[in-house]
Amino acid sequence: MRILILWNFIDDDVYEHYRRDDRRAVDWDPTLLVEPWDTVEEEMQLIVRSLETKGHEVSLVNIKDDFAALLGAISKHKPELVMNLVEFFHNDPEHEHHVPALFELLEVPYTGNKPLSLSLCQRKPQAKAIMATQGVPTPKGIVIEIGSKMKVPAELKFPMIVKPAYDDASGGIDSGSVVHDRKALDTRIAKLHSENKMAALVEEYIEGREIHCAILGDKALPLYEMVFKGGLDDDGKELPHIITYRAKWDPYSRDHHAVEGKCPPEGLSPELVKRIEGVALSAYRVLGCRDYARVDMRVDTAGNVYVLEVNPNPDLAESCAFAASARASGRTYASMICEIIEVAIERNKQPKVVSTGFDMLLDEYRAQHAVEIPKKAVRSGQRGS
């Protein structure tokens, strides 16, 4: 099959710089070495090679934030399928979902999620609202808009976490994001409003284990735990057990070395694993996801599972959680990449149907209220409008 992989990258690759500087040890502990990471370009090349193992004819285009390049790549390569790995456009993650909207208009089949799911998952409060009505547990929370007089209600229990309502990749999350009293809460909300220029999502902080579930097609892959090893921040204060921006993106930071991925997690009973997977699949379904996604969750000591967010365009790099989960399932990296293509091809063969993912509401409603929901809202003979 003729496949066009699209990605978008404009800045210098920071890992290229690290490599050039040949800086291996971290400043705060000369014995601690940083493993070299691939550049994004190298990660993309690996995806190309993976697809070529299956005989696909692959082109790779960095659209470099240029709409003409995006359109030009499609008209030049005339792909039978686009592998959409674009995460932002014009430096704006909100444009992420406009890219597949273009494929929809051009009627070019593509891998991954549709515009609605991409957009919804990025808007954490809206995604939480939908999950809540569908019985998918998420932490209790409230949104405080910029300029709002609204106060966080006393029903929400400390500690809380203050995060940007519409960001991802741990943007705006650092060791000060978890707050333990009202003064710190108000200060943090004000800081987020002024620095991130964005509404704040304040949630009850879920003490417990952080478990991520990669979903491929309609199946959950082995769970992945972010294990918090503890440690101190630059000021000597205990780092909170959260994945901060630095933990994700700065391999020289203390935050980064305080977290370690483990796949599969240790010591989860088969029942709990099943429950976690069930919650993840429900979240995926009610947010209208397809092909693949990663669901981030916390599990408290009582075994309650909470969805923090659904990532409908997760990082597929070999070093990331999604690929680790695929490996733990017995797949090679190449077979995982090829399977994403196969899932999309298979889906495209099916007749187009409009699915809401909301069938659960009726089932749950019936179970809870023991009432028969009429099959048809409009009785025969009566005209609907």
Ligand SMILES: Nc1ncnc2c1ncn2[C@@H]1O[C@H](COP(=O)(O)OP(=O)(O)O)[C@@H](O)[C@H]1O
């Ligand atoms: N309610 C919460 N309770 C505990 N930790 C949380 C909560 N919300 C977020 N976190 C921590 O912050 C990290 C980033 O939050 P998340 O909602 O996944 O946003 P992002 O889109 O930035 O990844 C999570 O991986 C987790 O470690």
Ligand SMILES: [Mg+2]
């Ligand atoms: Mg996350």
